[in-house]
Amino acid sequence: MSALHARIDRVRIDGRDLISDVTLDVPAARWTAIVGPNGAGKSTLLRAVAGLQKCDGAVLLAGRPLHDWPSRERARQLAWMGQQETGADDLLALDVVLLGRLPHRPWLAPPTAADHAAAQAAMQSTQSWDWRERRLGSLSGGERQRVLLARALAVDAPLTLMDEPLAHLDPPHQAEWMALVRARVAAGHSVVSVLHELHLALQADHLVLMADGRIVHTGAPADTATHDALRRVFGPRLHIAQLDGRWIALPL
C-alpha cells in the first residue's frame, strides 16, 4: 500500500492554477524526493497533500481520506517540516521539539518522561541537544533547521513530509540528514522531501520531477529516463554522472 496517494485536480490561488492534474503516489518505507525549478509548485503540492493548502482533489493517507482522520491521530501519522517557519522564535529549542510530541498526549497534559526521552533522542540525532536551552530565534539558520528537523523526528510518524530540509545545512549535516532519512526508511517509515540539492535527491529511492505546476516525470534516480527528464527540465547544461557508484548532477 502507498503511504500516501493524492489526486489533485488543481490548487487555485488568486485566480491562478498553481497545480494542475497531479497524481502523487508515495511508496511506503521509501524516501521520495520532489525536485523541480523555482516556482514549479513543489511546496504548494506538499502543502496540499499535508492538508495545509485547500485543493480540488482527494488525498489518501495510509489508504484513508485525509479529512476522515481524527486530527490527533493524523498528527501522529504525518509529521510536517515546513519551509522558513516562523512563530516559535521565543520558545526554547527543547520546547520547540517537545511540540512534536503534542499528538502523543491528552490535551493540556504536561510532557511525560517518554516525551522528554523522544525529544532528547531526536535532538541528539540532529546534533542540536547542546542548544536546548537557547531560544529558537537566537540560533543560526542551520542550527534552527536542525531543531525543526528534531521536532519532526520527535513525532515519530510513519510518514514525514519535509520542505527543503537541507536549507542552511552545511555539507556534513546534509550527509547526516541523509543518514537519518535512511535509518527511518530502514525502520519502515516513509519520507518525502522537497529538495533543491539534485546530488542528494539522486540518492533517494523515488524521484518526482515537477515543472509548471505539474508532475512531468516519476522514476528511479538511476534510470536513464529520469536523467533525460531532469535535463529536459533543468536544461542541457545539467551534467549527470556517477561518482563512487552514486549519481550526481552538476550544472556545467
Ligand SMILES: Nc1ncnc2c1ncn2[C@@H]1O[C@H](COP(=O)(O)OP(=O)(O)OP(=O)(O)O)[C@@H](O)[C@H]1O
Ligand atoms: N500564497 C500564494 N499566493 C499567490 N501565489 C503563490 C502563493 N504561493 C505560491 N504561489 C506561486 O505559486 C507558484 C509555485 O510556488 P511554490 O512555492 O509551490 O513553488 P516551488 O516549486 O516550491 O518553488 P521554490 O523552488 O522557489 O521554493 C509560484 O509561482 C509562486 O509564486
